[in-house]
Amino acid sequence: MITPALLPTAPEDPAPADEPVTEWALAARAGDPRALEHFVRALHRDVRRYVAHLCADPQAVDDLAQDTFLRALGSLHRFEGRSSARTWLLSIARRAVIDSYRHAAARPRLSDTPDWQTAVERAQPRGLPGFDEGVALLDLLAALPDERREAFVLTQLAGLPYAEAARAGGCPVGTVRSRVARARATLTGLLDEAA
Template sequence: MSEVFSATSADTAVEGAEDPDLALARDGDDAAFTRLIEPLRRELHAHCYRMLGSTHDADDALQDALLRAWRGLARFEGRSSLRSWLYTVATRTCLDIVETRGRRALPVDLGPSSDHTVVGDNPLADVAWLGPYPDAGLGDGPAGPDARYEQREAVELAFVAALQHLPGNQRAALLLFEVLGFSAAEIATTMNTSTTSVNSALARARKVVEEKVPSPTQQRTLRKIDDARLREIVAGFSTALERGDADTLAALLTQDVTWSMPPMAHWYHGIAAVIDFALRVPLTGCGSWRHLPTSANGQPAVGFYLWNDDLGAYLNWSINVLTLRGERIAEITTFIGPDHFPSFGLPASLA
């Protein structure tokens, strides 16, 4: 598949002298190529995450895409910006991965909520789970003038989860059009298809996303909350778990709150079910907790650590992403596993 991309309105090439690093890179200078792509690495990684729903898959996709770009740089004709061309290479790389790995899921995608607390729930290893994304990895690159979603809105859990319900071509078309501001004609070139097909894919994708993504977005909700108040909410949630305080926890939740814990299949809906689960499992049944605040998917998040007697330390246990409605928590998504922590820059243990 050719990786030559025509100029795009999302980032049209600047006329004039060619970047000397580009000429050096074409001649095989890998240091020059690194200088070229380094300013774009973070935003390209975020694009791969939106496509794939996994930080680890995004790591693999970006590495593969940059290798493809390095090998194919001689075919880059300069009719577009390097940034636009790299987005084309990255998108095609992600589409190849989508074809082989399928979509990622959250527990809510697998079945109805549990009507009673499940103690000793076992992880499902045969499910490809959606993962959290560290805000430090969000790209700062500009979106196109016609982009609908801002960069942080486009990594919110609800949006990325909704994308997973789309076939790869619809997913790519929506992201390129609504997040990056590419035109339908430009997307058709990227995906080797017709403008008519792109417009059809966009219409179907928009319908699914509108049905699955609540309004307002988290970014709009968070902008209405004072920073100090937001810290109070996060601290209240965290200390309630550390102290086993069900009353304080309940006061922070909406009546229709949900709590899910990938890779566990069971999830809970409604304050009665959630508090019953909290009382029987994290508040009393797990042991002693400590926490560190962080941020994931453009949302407040907390890294929790669980005491380990054998090692005499608190070990990394889960990244908890909070979805707010007003000043209450409407969703708790607990991503269990120490493998989530390195990308957030959080330590493996606390003394």
Template sequence: MAGAKAHSTPRSPGCSAAGSTTTGRRLTGPAGLWFMPMTATASDDEAVTALALSAAKGNGRALEAFIKATQQDVWRFVAYLSDVGSADDLTQETFLRAIGAIPRFSARSSARTWLLAIARHVVADHIRHVRSRPRTTRGARPEHLIDGDRHARGFEDLVEVTTMIADLTTDQREALLLTQLLGLSYADAAAVCGCPVGTIRSRVARARDALLADAEPDDLTG
């Protein structure tokens, strides 16, 4: 596994995904607010898990392929859950931890679920670390997007989404991101968050209600 390098993770892949040809799930709101799930299929998850199991046995090429297959999911998750300015570093840290832990991966859950759980812990550690310092933002606020991303297809929708979800609670935001943005099942999202499936359903419902409530004033005023 020495051949796989976490620093090979591309920088800021998340914004380009806004223009991907996936099936969007629309929430009523200004400028047409869309969540673009990654529409991973069961066969995709099985293939990624197979790569992780092979990497666990020391296959360096499998590890590199595993990182390539999952890096976009990780970047998008940490960017929306924390902030875009920290997303590259948090993605890097997630894969460093995953590389250290992958020899113990035994597929009790899918590799994607396992990796996103690591990413969630990385974000939690990051938030605890910076909480004592003055902060001017919550979540992935648009002003933290790098200049190159401002020209990406779908930037306006990205700004819309990041602004609105930043005002959700952390629990609501991560449940919504896992199920609506990354396309995880409620069961897999519950495994990532370490809570019952019913709790995830409740958090997603409350997040949707909050987003719709935020959108209504703009719809009424035009």
């Protein structure tokens, strides 16, 4: 049975404030290795969570997060601090996921297993604390249209303010507010149906 407790309204751990993270990014741009370490540590969890909700392949999350940071470090010299470093980095993460979809679409996938889907399902970890709830949450989020899911994940799970989520998603703030409200209504309806 799915319960409303599965839909967190705020992140479990509060996200680090954007000002110090942006300052670390600017200091790292100037060559400070400690600032670079602080910057990566502060945003690694947010990037992983965001990428996990954007991509359909849980096995690719770590690779996409690493690709995000590699891209960010390669273009850190262009970061000027006009937006928060979190917004800038999540925009890079979004492009990394989109590029991975494009790359996967261009390559055929081969499998020598007749029932490859069952083999993949059996390879997934089971019995971990929160696993079933996480699967239920992913199923609920998968029922949302892409734009609404992205807005919901950015604001409700990653803890971004609406303005930052709008910049990361490339849309107006009002659109993000509307998408989040509609996502909440849809999720509430799905939970009511399941009860």
